[in-house]
Amino acid sequence: MDFNKITAELDFVGSSVHNVEIKSDMIRISNSTKKSFGLDIKCSKPLVKDNEKFGKLLMQVEVSLFKEDEELEPDSFKIVIEGVFKASNETSDEKFMELLNVNGGAALFSIARSKIEMLSSMTYAEGKIVLPMINIIQYFAERNTPKNDE
Numbered sequence: 366m367d368f369n370k371i372t373a374e375l376d377f378v379g380s381s382v383h384n385v386e387i388k389s390d391m392i393r394i395s396n397s398t399k400k401s402f403g404l405d406i407k408c409s410k411p412l413v414k415d416n417e418k419f420g421k422l423l424m425q426v427e428v429s430l431f432k433e434d435e436e437l438e439p440d441s442f443k444i445v446i447e448g449v450f451k452a453s454n455e456t457s458d459e460k461f462m463e464l465l466n467v468n469g470g471a472a473l474f475s476i477a478r479s480k481i482e483m484l485s486s487m488t489y490a491e492g493k494i495v496l497p498m499i500n501i502i503q504y505f506a507e508r509n510t511p512k513n514d515e
Contacts, residue, residue, distance in 0.1 A: 373464055373468045375468050376451050376452065377450055377469075379449055380447060380473065381446070381447055382444065382446050383445040384443070385444050385445075385484065386442070386443040387441070387442050387443075388441045389489070390432075390438070391432060392489065392491075393489050393490050394430055394489050394491070394494070395492055396492075398492070399430070400431070401429050402427060402429070403425075403427045404426055406504075406505075407422070408422045408462070408466055411461050416454045418452050418458075419451045420461060420462070421448070421450075422448045423447050425444070426443070426481065426496070427441065428443075428481060428494055428496065429441050430442075430494070442481055442484065444477055444481060446476060446480070467501050467505070471501045474501065478495075478496045481496060482496070
């Protein structure tokens with residue numbers, strides 16, 4: 366297979382963690398611990414520098430872990446991470462934004478997942494948070510679909 370034919374026109378430049386918040390009372394978690402998570406992604410308009418387009422993606426991932434006594438505050442993990450991506454200036458703004466959202470979002474979510482897994486494994490005596498893979502295309506489709514109550 367010629368991988369040059371299937372590579373994205375988007376390159377990863379780097380990422381940084383802006384903020385991490387952990388609120389934890391539990392000593393251990395298990396696979397049966399009820400969890401919920403939320404995701405928010407914001408991206409910048411492309412900036413052209415040295416004949417390349419650059420864009421930033423800001424992602425916030427929040428996880429709640431519910432205790433058996435559901436009246437108690439859940440444990441929570443929140444991470445805000447930023448990624449920088451680039452493409453050729455020949456890439457149209459529309460295509461760049463699509464690549465930034467989909468490919469950049471998938472790459473950044475993977476980084477956020479691993480950081481939450483690592484932080485949670487150091488927080489609890491037993492167990493860790495393993496977030497599921499998500500379909501970034503479906504995430505944006507659902508986020509951009511108006512709700513009936515609006």
